[in-house]
Amino acid sequence: MYLTDTHTHLFVKEFDTDRDEIINKAIQSGIKKMILPGINSSYIKIQNEISEKYPYNCFPAIGLHPSDVNNNFSDEINIIKNEIRTGKYIAVGEIGIDLYWDNTFINEQKTAFEQQIILAKQYNLPIIIHVRNAFSEVFEIIDKLNDSDLKGVFHSFTGNSEQAKKIISYNNFKIGINGIITYKNSGIDKIVSEIDLNHIVIETDSPYLSPVPKRGKRNESEHLLYIAKKICDLKxxxxxxxAEFTNKNAVEVFGTKLLL
Ligand SMILES: [Zn+2]
Structure with a gap:
């Protein structure tokens, strides 16, 4: 038995002093597969170093995070276009729209999101979507670009039942559940109770969003167990x-590369 952490930023500076220890601890606890979504081009080198060291455990994705989109986003997209040809990446992401912190670059965010979905389609890769305060904007773009081949995850889901149903209606998209489900009054527990397990993948979003009882501390992939246990209790x-359901769902989206 093992679990798949479909969203963990093990490459950020928060892990610079004990990265190998954290990865090995996760593997020993049964978190054997970890997907490392990109943020911007400055992390490409370290993401690849990690996946070369742990080729059966750590799988990098490439993408420009919506909060990192600014006037220079085209330069970043060009770097991604060049890098994606290496075939090292399991997905395009994380990409999407975030209007929570700042909506200065809303138009640039939309354009970067669309361009990266088109790139994913060219390379037949799934997408990892980040959406915050922007469900209608994201749905509008997916409605426009979706086809029978496009697959992906709506990571760190914090929407309502209606939005969960909309995601499920796309057929090839899964809902990413993380530590937020353990937070009082988040309402995500209620939504997960309503959703069939065929539509859910699990993630930590390390180093952020640590689940109870580790809330407020640095998150790490081993904490996926708290999230998994919470869902087991609910269901x-x-x-x-x-593990069987969520691994199957992860493979449906990210492919058999995960089974290496
Ligand atoms: Zn993330």
Whole structure:
């Protein structure tokens, strides 16, 4: 039995002093597969160093995070276009729209999102979507660009039931559940109770959003166990059953590369 952390930023500076220890601890705890979504081009080198060191455990994705989109986003997209040809990447992401912190570059965010979806389609790769305060904007773009081949994850889901249903209606998209489900009054527990397990993948979003009882501390992939156990309690299933569902769902989106 093992679990897949579909969203973990193990390459950021928060892990510079103990990265190998953190990765090995996760693997030993049964978190054997970890997907490393990109943020911007400054992390490409270290993402690849990690995946070369842990080729069966750590899988990099490439993309420009919406909060890193500014006037120079085209330069970043060009770097991604060049780098993606290496075939090293399991997905395009994380990409999307974030209007929570800042909406100065809303038009640039939309353009960068569209361009990166088109790139994912060219390379037949899934997408990892980040959406915050921007469901209608994101849905509008997916409605326009979706086809029978496009696959992906709406990571760190914090929407309502209606938005969850909309994601499920796309057929090839999964809902990423993280530590937010363990937070009081988040409402995500109620939504997960309503959703069939075929639509869910699990993630930590390390080093952010640490689940209870580690809330407020640095998050790490080993903490995926708290998120998994919370879902097992809600769904009244065993950890093995949850692992089977969520691993199958992760492979449906990210492909058999994960089974290496
Ligand atoms: Zn992220």
């Amino acid at each position: 009244q299933i065993s950890l093995t059953e949850l």
